[in-house]
Amino acid sequence: MIALDVMGGDRAPDATITGAIRWARSTGSKPILVGDLTIIHQLLDRGGEDPAAWTSVSAPVTVGMDAQPVKAIRSLPDASIRRCAELVKSGQAQALVSMGNTGAALAAGVIVVGRATGVERPGLAALLPGGPKPTLLIDVGANVEARPEHLRDFGLMGAIYQQQTFGIVEPRVGILSNGEEITKGSPLVRDAAVLLTESPLAFIGHVEPAVLYGDTADVIVCDGFTGNLVLKSLEATAEFAFDEVRKGVRRHPYALPGLALMYPALRSVRQSTDYAQYGGVPLLGVNGVVIIGHGRSNAVAVVNALNVAANGIRSNLVNRIAEGLTTIRR
């Protein structure tokens, strides 16, 4: 079962309930709806669904987008994201999906769901769709600080995710660095590179950010501070590009037909940095499938996130990561 945080996200609860209904109709399974029961029943009813046929759990409190994540999770027992995490913790659900405050979903995953066996540090993974198959960047924000063995574990967790989700048989793992030479990188990078070389992973060495868009690596590891800044830099550049194009059209109205013709190419640029395109980013290394969608998610994104979560349950992602980490440490 998947617990869906009905209250999280800029377009919730409309987008979340609509997404849940569409997903239920196409797959035949229903997620557990976690949120304000009155709203849930109203929206199900409006969507032509019988509320009695759905499992709903009352959690009327929404964690705001600018709330202090850890504090919110600890102090708000009725928060929808916390209740979702409790359902996973107790085994009533195997996965949770949230489009709400990323930090709060992260905190709920780490604190409430808890780490999987053998995992010291869960990592947040972003999927960058520039290449033929997405490149997974881990960690993009779960750990501001990390030790070399955490980066090696991120590599393993990311590789297992890529195997299970996209069928990449032997994922190529690189480490993000300020140069390709083995002498480059921070002490953390250099020490982690040694551990990755000794690991059973297909380690390809130091890689630079250009690789995020290519077909050179399937998994790229870094600490959460660096990964978060790199991801936000990609987003900021793509956002800036769109703004400039819009401004260009306003300044030169005769460019409007040009824009229309160029639209498919421009859309692919935007999608290339929209790491939510795959429905959401997985928090890897916790004791359940945790998928965190973008705050802007619409109903389609909610359907995608539910698919990703279902796939995580089906492929037994949590146990495979735990097994993998046990093997690597032997």
Place this chain on the structure above:
Amino acid sequence: MIALDVMGGDRAPDATITGAIRWARSTGSKPILVGDLTIIHQLLDRGGEDPAAWTSVSAPVTVGMDAQPVKAIRSLPDASIRRCAELVKSGQAQALVSMGNTGAALAAGVIVVGRATGVERPGLAALLPGGPKPTLLIDVGANVEARPEHLRDFGLMGAIYQQQTFGIVEPRVGILSNGEEITKGSPLVRDAAVLLTESPLAFIGHVEPAVLYGDTADVIVCDGFTGNLVLKSLEATAEFAFDEVRKGVRRHPYALPGLALMYPALRSVRQSTDYAQYGGVPLLGVNGVVIIGHGRSNAVAVVNALNVAANGIRSNLVNRIAEGLTTIRR
């Protein structure tokens, strides 16, 4: 006087000599030409200049783009970039300009020219032209590791550069972080933020990468590992955007007129991440003006870099940074 590394850069020595001739004709000053004398004389001659009217210094060895920087500087006494640095060190020149191997120019600046009084760590600054005035990001690669006081000093050096070069009276200084809250950031970021708050600088706190494109900060400080990765992430995204647009045109030939119409807007996107637009990036905190241009620089970029260097000499940049650092430490 400015020492110009004639041999450095993908288009050297043509672009460097052509740039030097154009700059000399427009300003009435001549740089010292450092490189292979036979080539220099030939190209001056071909450009309609009398070689005898120019100062040339023999340094026939070029440091390749993939040479090991520190090793090259130490082991190649006849390398043009090393000779340029020696001219600055001995006082025969006050500035050097190189379009060659960035690492080698950096090493020549730090090892041969040497640190300015009061400077512990020179920082490499990139100018990002997204906003109305460029935002200066420092350090983008001189120091893979840094301590909090180095980040504070980068803020001061960057602020002085922005004052002297772009007339920004009170530059706003931010620190690059994974969130705007004061509780965010690595320990380095949090400790440096305390020092910046206590400093006389106009410190605006933690900033995220989106600020690189706005008019929120004039100077953004970070360690050289993070800055290098952020800069390369911006470049990779802009590069990817251009490739996608090109591919889009190839797939949809009817989009070609669209591309032509959109060109001004797209060009502005590319320029926004082309930190070499201002002629080159300054290495701040060394005992002379060191301007490092992009390897791809053409003659126009060489002229711009020479202008930046001349401005650095005229505004007494080196002494102002030394004075500023002495004041901040009192």
